[in-house]
Amino acid sequence: MSAPLSGVRVLEVASHVFVPMSGAVLSEWGADVIKIEHPETGDPYRGLVTAGLHTLHHGVDPQFQSTNRGKRSVGIDLKHAAGREVLGRLLEHTDVFVTNLRAATRRSLRIDVDDVRAHNPSLIYVRGTAFGSRGPDANRGGYDAGAYWSRTGMQHVFTPPGAEWPAGPRPAFGDVVGGLTIAGAISTALYRRATTGEPSVVDVSLLAAGMWQIQIDITNACLDEGGHPARAFPGRYDVWNPLMMPYRTSDGRFINLQMLSPDRYWPDLCRAMGVPEMATDPRFDSMAARRENGRACVEQLEEIFATRDFDEWRHILTHDFEGEWVATQSPHDIADDPQVQANSYIAEVEMLNGTSLPMVTPPIQFDEQPGQPTRAPEHGEHTEAVLLDLGLTWDEIAALKAERAIL
Numbered sequence: 001m002s003a004p005l006s007g008v009r010v011l012e013v014a015s016h017v018f019v020p021m022s023g024a025v026l027s028e029w030g031a032d033v034i035k036i037e038h039p040e041t042g043d044p045y046r047g048l049v050t051a052g053l054h055t056l057h058h059g060v061d062p063q064f065q066s067t068n069r070g071k072r073s074v075g076i077d078l079k080h081a082a083g084r085e086v087l088g089r090l091l092e093h094t095d096v097f098v099t100n101l102r103a104a105t106r107r108s109l110r111i112d113v114d115d116v117r118a119h120n121p122s123l124i125y126v127r128g129t130a131f132g133s134r135g136p137d138a139n140r141g142g143y144d145a146g147a148y149w150s151r152t153g154m155q156h157v158f159t160p161p162g163a164e165w166p167a168g169p170r171p172a173f174g175d176v177v178g179g180l181t182i183a184g185a186i187s188t189a190l191y192r193r194a195t196t197g198e199p200s201v202v203d204v205s206l207l208a209a210g211m212w213q214i215q216i217d218i219t220n221a222c223l224d225e226g227g228h229p230a231r232a233f234p235g236r237y238d239v240w241n242p243l244m245m246p247y248r249t250s251d252g253r254f255i256n257l258q259m260l261s262p263d264r265y266w267p268d269l270c271r272a273m274g275v276p277e278m279a280t281d282p283r284f285d286s287m288a289a290r291r292e293n294g295r296a297c298v299e300q301l302e303e304i305f306a307t308r309d310f311d312e313w314r315h316i317l318t319h320d321f322e323g324e325w326v327a328t329q330s331p332h333d334i335a336d337d338p339q340v341q342a343n344s345y346i347a348e349v350e351m352l353n354g355t356s357l358p359m360v361t362p363p364i365q366f367d368e369q370p371g372q373p374t375r376a377p378e379h380g381e382h383t384e385a386v387l388l389d390l391g392l393t394w395d396e397i398a399a400l401k402a403e404r405a406i407l
Contacts, residue, residue, distance in 0.1 A: 037380060082403055
């Protein structure tokens with residue numbers, strides 16, 4: 001069965017993670033994603049190994065591979081007149097143009113909306129920005145740790161009260177979510193063009209993606225006319241539902257109870273834990289009672305969970321209980337998770353040097369088929385093949401190389 005975006009060509013002029021991650025998703029959905037890189041420097045994200053910010057695995061950069069899987073790399077100098085001509089010919093055969101360059105840079109390179117649509121009026125144009133395409137910060141650059149995490153309020157709501165410093169995000173935390181958002185937006189724009197003939201200009205920003213992520217907090221803040229500070233994290237023993245929190249097992253791991261309908265499952269949980277009498281204890285026999293006696297309930301549950309190790313509790317809850325709970329896992333645990341394996345959420349991808357690299361597949365599957373990513377391209381690996389497909393001759397390609405317009 002063909003991939004859903006088979007036959008769609010995407011031209012990417014972007015660097016680092018936010019926008020390039022969308023191309024990685026689109027390529028796995030079947031699109032032909034051509035990554036335009038400068039002939040000499042390439043995507044600066046390739047250079048983070050040299051800077052010591054990325055580590056190699058058998059000579060391969062996992063971060064770059066994850067962000068650029070499945071693409072073809074073409075080296076073109078967009079400041080060179082001949083390079084611009086080559087780009088124009090590529091645009092004639094492109095469905096989607098996606099970039100994260102700032103507005104001033106797009107104008108200087110002549111790759112803004114009107115410039116690219118002069119070559120292809122039906123082309124979908126996609127801009128990924130830090131702060132949005134309008135307003136006083138429209139031309140400011142930014143990364144996800146700032147635009148997605150800090151400015152949106154996300155850092156604030158995830159920093160525990162009394163912490164000396166604000167909490168920090170994981171690497172590319174917002175970029176990965178933002179890239180998936182762009183991929184979905186592009187798919188919608190392709191549908192709109194297919195059904196109406198109208199090509200879209202698509203804007204996605206890290207600021208907007210972060211606000212979407214914590215929209216409930218933002219909405220509640222907007223409704224708070226008094227400007228009161230955000231509600232602090234409740235203490236562990238001051239909770240409305242003791243069945244919505246983690247408990248430590250005897251070997252120092254955690255089982256996270258996740259019951260939003262606690263009265264439905266409370267008697268069965270007490271039975272599975274070996275304390276059926278706790279279900280009818282008047283301090284705990286209803287949600288209201290457990291809330292009123294939160295400390296006593298939590299402390300008693302803590303004592304019970306501390307009597308068995310993690311594997312014992314996981315076995316008991318898996319086979320003798322129907323309520324919602326999850327095991328708190330580390331990234332090291334997730335690769336061996338049978339649910340992850342059953343759904344092929346991690347794929348082994350063969351690298352150019354013969355080694356393989358595990359990659360997390362996009363969280364969408366079509367027609368019950370698991371994702372199967374392929375490796376990221378070497379710098380300029382497909383320049384000649386793509387230009388030959390455009391109809392250029394070997395002599396023309398050699399001349400462009402001699403002019404240093406292409407790699």
